[in-house]
Amino acid sequence: MQTNRDVIVIGGAVTGASVAWWLTRLAPGLRVSVIERDPTYARAATALSVASIRSQFSNPVNVQISRFGVQFLRDxxxxxxxxxxxxxxxLKENGYLFLGGSPEAPGVMAEIAAMQRDLGAATQVLTPxxxxxxxxxxxxxxxxxxxxGPRDEGWFxxxxxxxxxxxxxxxxxVEFVQDVAVGLVMEGDRACGVRLASGAVLGCGAVVNCAGTRSAEVLAWAGIALPVEPRKRTVFVIDAPNARHPEAPLIIDHQGYYMRPEQGGWITATVPQDDGPCDADDFEPDAHLFEEAIWPMLYQRSEGFDAVKVQRLWVGHYDYNTLDQNAILGRVPGRQGLFLACGFSGHGLQQSPAVxxxxxxxxxxGGYRSLDLSELGMERVxxxxxxxxxAIV
Structure with a gap:
């Protein structure tokens, strides 16, 4: 077993790459290897994301994560x-617009917006x-x-x-290794290496699980269950010639879809009614969702969507945390040297700088120094x- 690595990161998309870079920034000379199965990232959630960032979360820690993230993107x-x-x-700061339709929405939005503004956001609550x-x-x-959110929110x-x-x-x-992790080397309850499909065994002092939709599989090698599974999201790029509004924000509609402008058209998606786990290799679009579910909601919001053409569509996966749809970060209880950064449920790209x-x-x-992320720890799981x-989107 090769033992010349301090840290091995499993998964080399945006979270794994961010962890690796920050490790070397905080400890120059640290020996870090990142294991990535596909350096083209063709099916990585990072590559298939709609790449947006917002401060409008209801938990303060998530707001702080994004507040750091947007400044990091600028710099x-x-x-x-x-x-x-x-x-x-x-970075295109068109903002996010949440549309509420319940009697409780004004009060809830006002309460959450006040907290967000206390943390530096600019959230405004609007009447119809x-x-x-x-x-x-x-x-x-x-x-x-x-x-x-009139600033610090948008896409990139x-x-x-x-x-x-x-x-x-x-x-x-940092060394990026094209290979597939197939197992952990454990000495008692300590993770001390990673087995690769190539037959190599890499020893290390710590392992970070950034494997996205496959993160539950990685943690199972250490004998621990993780409530993270792949969930499929079909994204549509549409042209609506009577609804060209390039200045529009990213809109989260209480009807059950989101949309944002994109190069003269729109990007839009919804959560399917039968949402559930999918195979990690299932990237077949649910093309029927646009006509059956999304289009009627778009037309209800604006008559300009009377004529619409789907230009293209694709599938991305969420590493969906079935417990609470929030990230699972930090040490794995009972397993020394094993760390998690997964379960982002669609928020991983925007959260990657702070994570x-x-x-x-x-x-x-040995502990958080800048922003305490312990509320997102594995202990709650x-x-x-x-x-x-x-409000989860």
Whole structure:
């Protein structure tokens, strides 16, 4: 067994690459290897994400994660020490707009927005009339309130973020290994290595599970169950010639879909009614969802969606945490040297800068130094204690 590694990261997409880079930033010279099965990332959640970021979460720790993340995106080049032009992520701050339709929505939105503003966000709670004034193309008769983030929210270049982390990590000495992890080497309750499909066995001082939809499989090698499974999301790119609104925010509609403008058209998706686990290799789009579910909701929101053409569609996977749809981070109780960063349920890309920093602090310093992420620890999973958001998208 080769034993010259300090840390092995399983999974080299955006979370794994962020963890690796932060490790070398906090501890220059640390010997870090990242195991990635497909360096093209063709089926990675990172590559198939709609690449958005928001401050509008109901748990303060998630707000703080995104507050750090958006500033990190702005300062990406300088943070990573990249050459000019290597790190422009094209952050487009059109904002997020949550549309509420229940009697409780105005009060709940006002309470959450106050907390978000205390943490530096700019969230505004709007009446239906104010929504109509700001976006006159929308039908608002069914609304009771809207929650809008006029800055620090929007979308960005997903592969630019991944590419930047990988470039900077490599420059700092991180080794990226194209192979498939197939097992852990355990000495009692301590993780001390990783077995690869190639037959190699790599020894190390710590293992970080950033395997996304396959993270439960990795943790099972240590004899522990993890409530994370692949969930399929079909994303549609549509052209609506009577509804061209490039200035629009990313809209989360209480009817059950989201949409945002994209190069003269729109990106949109919904959660299928029969949502459940899928095979990790199932990337067949549920094409029927647009006509049967999404299109009627779009038309109800705006008559401009009377004529729509689907231009393309794709499937991405969530590493879906069935307990509470929040990330599972930190040490694995009862297993020394084994760490988790998974279960993001669709939020992993925007959370990767802060999560990478937090995981590196935990490994290098033995505890969180910048932002306490302990509420997202594995302990809540062991105890069956959900850490819920009040609105999951």
């Amino acid at each position: 990406f080049e300088s943070e990573l020490g990249l050459a000019p032009g290597q790190g422009d992520l094209g 009339a104010e929504v109509a004034q700001a976006w006159p193309w929308m039908q608002t008769a069914d609304l009771t309130a809207g929650s809008f 270049d997903n592969m630019g973020l991944l590419g930047g982390f990988r470039t900077a990590a490599r420059q700092a000495g 990478g920093r937090g995981m590196a602090e935990l490994i290098v310093h 062991v105890e069956g204690r959900p850490f819920l958001e009040r």
